[in-house]
Amino acid sequence: MQILHRQIFRELLKLFGLTVSCLLGLILIGRMLQLRSLFLSQDIGFFNILQLFFYLTPFFLLLITPIATMLSVFLTFLRMSTDNELTALKANGVSLYKMLPAPLAFCTLCTLFTLFISSWGLAWGMDMFKTKLYQFARTHSKFALQPGVFNKEFPGITFYAHQVDNEKGELKFAFVRDESIKGTSVVVVAPEAQIESTAATAEIRITFKNGNIFRKSGEELNILKFGTYAIRLDLGKLLMGFNFNEDKAKDMPLSRLSAIRSDHNEAPGRGDRFYRKVNTEYFKRITLPIGCLVLGMFAIPIASAFRGLKQQYGLLLSMGLFLVYYTMFSVGVSMGESGAIPPAYGLWAPNFVYIFVALIGMRYANKERMPTFVHWLMHLRFNKRASA
Structure with a gap:
């Protein structure tokens, strides 16, 4: 069993590293173009922009670690299911529950890592990003005008x-x-x-x-x-698009968010909308790390249910399921900031829904049974193959 757990854990780590690298690479390309357009008329080099992106990495990791965790677990168990490894293990008396220690340990590590980022790393990265951005603008910038064109780079x-x-x-x-x-x-x-x-x-x-x-x-x-x-x-x-004096909720460490929630005098003179944003950001910083554990456990029965599915289709399926989760999460954030519902309800709801489905799905997967709607989907897929 120790060998089995080590092999599963090792494969999870490999897929996690690959997923995070690919997602960060895609974000890097988009952000570098955005930052480059900001400094288009200024003498900012490639490595300076790369340094700015490094300080934005904690912000991106907070968002992509949950999906990377889900994809790693899903693709690992989908491969094991497709290669009949799960069937062979169950034939030798190894139930699905006995395979859980490795993914549980992996998801717990991802949760702790994301919690560290949300508690401290995000605020540190945003502070360093603003500091470096202002420093580069002051020490590397050149002011250039185009003939016959009104220039409004300076505010006012x-x-x-x-x-x-x-x-x-x-x-x-x-x-x-x-x-x-x-x-x-x-x-x-x-x-x-x-x-x-x-x-x-x-x-x-x-x-x-x-x-x-x-x-x-x-x-x-x-x-x-x-x-x-x-x-x-x-x-x-x-840098007219950046207000360095504004204290935003998304740039604060978790401890400061907690202090402001407890006592509004920690940030006096702010409106109700600011305090709602602080409250929403606080629950966002907690629920996203827990989402790593929830989505990881959710991916196991989904991978078992769709055995035989090709990797590329499995990737699309898992991305679609995460999109549903993130849509629910985004709606919770919007409604929490607007005051329509308490942020705790809106931001915890996706985790409760997905963990409920995960627990029921785990029970079906351990008994090698599938819910009715999965049978219907598989039947539809086989009918399409036969008609083709």
Whole structure:
């Protein structure tokens, strides 16, 4: 039995590593394109983007570990069922229940790993991601304009130049509109300007020559002429899509979420929607790790029921079943954040439904019986083969 458990556990680990690697690779490609488009006009290299992706890995692992656990268990027992290994073991007196220690140990390890990520790893990764993102923007960025195009990379500020020489930093017929101050609009117009991006001081300096400043505040309009006028901007503000000062629930460690749930004074002055998000995120961080154990146990009777199914079809079937689970989970998150139902109900529901099906399915699989609907599906499949 020890040899059997070791072999099953080893195969589970191999499939888990392969599944996680493939899913992370697919996400990497998509995220690198997204991050690259963010830094399109900036001097951010491939390895810098790879480093940013590394810090996002805990966030992705929290989502893909449950499905990787389910796929590993499902494909392992589907192969054993297809190769008649389960039949041979049962003929020698080894019931399905006696094979459970290996998948149980594997699913428990996956649960503990995911719980570690949800408790600490996710918050650490998001903090490091924001820090590095801001650092790269400040130290590697270059500000570039396109002639005849309005540039709004800086929040609240619009740049325009009719002619641009980015190599020399020379602008002709330059225009800048600053609406960063509420209730006040400042427009600077000049026939020529000089732009300098300085990574060492993390700032952009734009020097206008022989132009006008139009300042409107309410009904008052002031016009000033100047010979030389310079403005300075922080390169870090190029990341207009990221608010580094906002304290989001999804970026917090589990301990802080628990503290805010217990006492709202831990995050004073926030609205009810924020506290609902904190409550929902708290249960999300707990139920997703438990989902590894639930989905792993759920996969065993499903694999036994669909014996003889090819690996590619088995993969599609397991992905479809996980999609049902994740859809229920997503609906629970949305309803919890909106306040339609308590988050505990919506987020625990998928686990309760799947563990209930797993326990009933395990009983059928151990007796080598199948529910009626599975017989119907198998009969439908055989009829299609016969008609083909």
